[in-house]
Amino acid sequence: MKFYFEMQASLVATNNAELPPQIYWKSLLPETPMPKAITNLLHPSGHIVLQNSDGLTNEKFTSVDYEGDGTDVNVGGGNGGVSVGAGKRGKPVHVGVGYSPFDYVYAATETQLHHDPNVALFFLEETLHHGSQINLHFTKPSNLPSFIPRRLADSIPFASTKAKEIFKKLSIKPDSDDAESMINTIIGCEKPAISGEEKQCVNSLESMVDFCTSKIGKNVAAVSTEVSKESVLQKYTVTTGVKKLGEKEGVVCHLQNYPYAVFYCHKTETIEAYYVPLEGADGSRVKAIAVCHTNTLGWNPKHLAFQVLKVEPGTLPVCHFLPEDHVVWVPK
Numbered sequence: 001m002k003f004y005f006e007m008q009a010s011l012v013a014t015n016n017a018e019l020p021p022q023i024y025w026k027s028l029l030p031e032t033p034m035p036k037a038i039t040n041l042l043h044p045s046g047h048i049v050l051q052n053s054d055g056l057t058n059e060k061f062t063s064v065d066y067e068g069d070g071t072d073v074n075v076g077g078g079n080g081g082v083s084v085g086a087g088k089r090g091k092p093v094h095v096g097v098g099y100s101p102f103d104y105v106y107a108a109t110e111t112q113l114h115h116d117p118n119v120a121l122f123f124l125e126e127t128l129h130h131g132s133q134i135n136l137h138f139t140k141p142s143n144l145p146s147f148i149p150r151r152l153a154d155s156i157p158f159a160s161t162k163a164k165e166i167f168k169k170l171s172i173k174p175d176s177d178d179a180e181s182m183i184n185t186i187i188g189c190e191k192p193a194i195s196g197e198e199k200q201c202v203n204s205l206e207s208m209v210d211f212c213t214s215k216i217g218k219n220v221a222a223v224s225t226e227v228s229k230e231s232v233l234q235k236y237t238v239t240t241g242v243k244k245l246g247e248k249e250g251v252v253c254h255l256q257n258y259p260y261a262v263f264y265c266h267k268t269e270t271i272e273a274y275y276v277p278l279e280g281a282d283g284s285r286v287k288a289i290a291v292c293h294t295n296t297l298g299w300n301p302k303h304l305a306f307q308v309l310k311v312e313p314g315t316l317p318v319c320h321f322l323p324e325d326h327v328v329w330v331p332k
Contacts, residue, residue, distance in 0.1 A: 021147055021205040028209055029218060037224030037327045038205065041147050041261045122305040125292050125317045128274055130240055136278075137233040138286055141325045147261045153203040158262075160186050170259055181257040188256075189264060194298040199266040201256070208263055212251045212329045215267040219332050221245060223275070225324045226287040236278040236286065245273040245289075246330025252291060255325040263327070270295035272317070273328050289328055292319040 019027065022042060025034055123134060157165050163183055167174050172182065189201035198215065202208040213220065223245060250273055253265040271291050278286040297314035299306070305318045322328065 018149060018151055021149065024206050025209055028213060029220070029222075032220055032222055035222050035224040035327055036226050037255070037325050038222070040141065040144055040325065041255075042205070043146050121320045122308050123319050124309060124311075125272075125319050128238065128242055128276060128290065128292075128319070130238055130242065132238040133235050134238070134278075135233060136236050136321070138227045138231050138280075138284075138324075140227055140230045141323070144325065145255075145258060145261045147205045148203075150204040150206040153207070153260065156203075158186060158189075158201070158203060160190060172259070178259070182259070185256045185258050185262065189262075193266060196270060196295065196298060197266045197268045199264065202253070202263050202265055203260070205261075208253060208265060208327075211265055212253070212267075215251055216249055216329060216331050220329050221332050222327055222329050223273070223289050224327050225289045225322050227324050228285050231280055231282060231284050234281045236280050239277045239279050241275070241277045243275040245275055245328070247272045248294075249331060250291075251329040252322070253327045253329070255323070268293075273330050276321070289322045290319055291322060291328060292317045 022034070025032075025038075127134065156169055160183060163179075163186075164174065166172070166182070167179055172179050185201075193199040200207075200211050202211055212222075248271070249267075249269050250271050251265055251267045252271070253263040256262045256264055271293055274290045274292070276288040276290050278288050280286070294317045295314065296305075296318050299313050299318075301313050303313075305311075305320070306313060309316075309318065311318070
């Protein structure tokens with residue numbers, strides 16, 4: 001998306017009333033390392049150009065407490081993933097919550113069943129043992145959006161009924177693919193949570209921290225998949241060191257297509273999270289995070305997972321790996 005943050009070479013002063021996002025994290029979660037999925041979306045400082053009633057305003061902000069590299073960064077809505085991001089063929093395919101395999105009311109079409117790269121994403125829990133082999137395609141996220149401070153994020157409307165105002169404020173053409181992608185994301189965020197879950201789309205790192213800690217406390221771990229290098233579709237072997245990170249209770253946050261970082265976070269009490277070390281046929285290694293859902297009764301019976309795994313809702317746990325730009329929060 002044509003939405004830029006200008007990176008500056010040094011830290012700029014901010015209002016003392018506002019803690020930079022990284023400092024806010026440290027103040028509330030001093031014993032919780034920040035996962036790569038989060039640090040990849042933080043930039044030293046920058047500005048955002050907003051269209052207001054009296055013209056354009058150039059809002060400066062500071063995101064983190066280290067020096068930048070003096071480069072310009074395009075803040076777009078591209079998602080990467082583990083066999084996971086929606087591949088773009090021909091006209092861009094925009095995947096918001098409402099069209100994502102991470103939305104469990106989603107029903108897969110026959111075309112998606114045969115051509116969607118997410119087919120390889122789902123597996124059964126019995127696969128999580130040393131020596132198991134899975135065909136996967138890990139990609140590195142590109143054109144990632146950036147977090148903006150909460151005070152700025154909260155000043156920008158985020159509702160389908162405010163679409164025109166949002167497009168004007170962010171200088172997005174209403175008939176563009178970017179606009180369609182944004183609306184898909186917003187509509188997905190406005191859908192009610194499935195039974196047994198609590199959800200919120202968070203528009204800043206501070207809001208993510210607040211939502212997750214309000215649901216599972218501050219003694220938490222936040223983890224994400226780490227891919228050493230992009231690879232082709234290949235066979236990966238589960239190596240020694242599979243570890244259960246948490247069970248029953250957790251929050252999973254999925255990065256959405258939007259000009260700045262927006263995550264769809266949902267809290268559930270029916271998941272098990274795992275750290276899964278993988279080695280590809282080409283020798284590449286992945287520190288993967290997998291989530292297993294132990295109660296799928298509320299899912300759409302035609303969800304991609306059921307069609308791929310040939311199981312019925314509410315029977316066996318359904319597992320999937322997470323893209324590199326998604327985050328799992330679990331109690332320690």
